[in-house]
Amino acid sequence: MHPFEVLAEPVRRRLVEILASGEHTTGELEGVITTEFGVGRTAVQHHLRSLRDAGWIDSRDDWPNRCHHLRHGVIEHIEGYVFDLRRLWDQRVGWNGEEQSPFEPQHTRKGKRGHRRDPDDIWLHALD
Template sequence: MHAFDVLGDPVRRRILELLAEGELSSGAVCAVIRAEFGISQPAVSQHLRVLRDNGFAVVRPAGTRRLYAVRHEALRDVDEWLERFRRFWTPPLAALATEVARGKRRRRLAAEDNEKETP
């Protein structure tokens, strides 16, 4: 399965978002996904299996629990593929950051001027 086939599913993307925050038990992942997507525990387990089988997640036993974590190597492959497209969004985002910084500076200077004028 191609990486974008795996990541094309919103449930799997959400699971990766959860795992990006740190290792989680399958039960914890299941609880969040069931609440957000309304799917069954077996369906969540299937999504976890797809992530694991395609190298996006790893699992380790911890007593009776199974703990899942992101496997960063698969995401590095996606990042490398996206590299050729970064030129489309990097300059506009940099320009946006500059404009935001200018706006903050203007507001700060205006506030300082108001403080000087108010006795």
Template sequence: MHAFDVLGDPVRRRILELLATGEQTSGAVVTVIQQEFGISQPAVSQHLRVLRENGFASVRAMGTRRLYSVESGPLEEVDAWLDRFRQFWGQRLDALGTELARGKRERRLREEAEEPPVGG
């Protein structure tokens, strides 16, 4: 399965967001996903399996619990693919930064002009 096929599903993206905060038990993941998406425990387990089989997540046993965590490899591949498109939004972000700085400067100058002289 291609990385974007894996990431194209909102449930799997949300699971990765949860795992990005740190290792999670399968039970914790199931609880959040069931609340947010209203799907069954077996359906959540299926999404976890897809993430695991495609290298986005790993699992380790701790007694009877299963602990899931993010694996960075496939995400690094996605990042590398996206890298060729960053030029399109990089220029816009630079322009936004310039406009924000200009607005702050103009606001500061306006406020300084409105202040009464010290000792006056």
């Protein structure tokens, strides 16, 4: 699964953020995600399984808990895609750089489905 596809889903992105800090139990992850997103345990399990199937996390049984952690190399994998985008950006043609960037907030600019872009969204400015 492409890293941006994984990170496009807010629940999976949040799970990756939490797991970047270290190993956590299923219960800890469910507690955070259900509180922040208002989804049930089944949805959290689904996203953990998706991350595991994509090779992003490993899980181990530590009775009575199951512990999850990011696999080594995941961050480097993401950085690789960002590096490739940066390289393409640096080699771009057809834009002189003096115009306003499409990522800078504009009061009249709207994103998908009519929602305004959040200028404080860290993912929006990830390539800055």
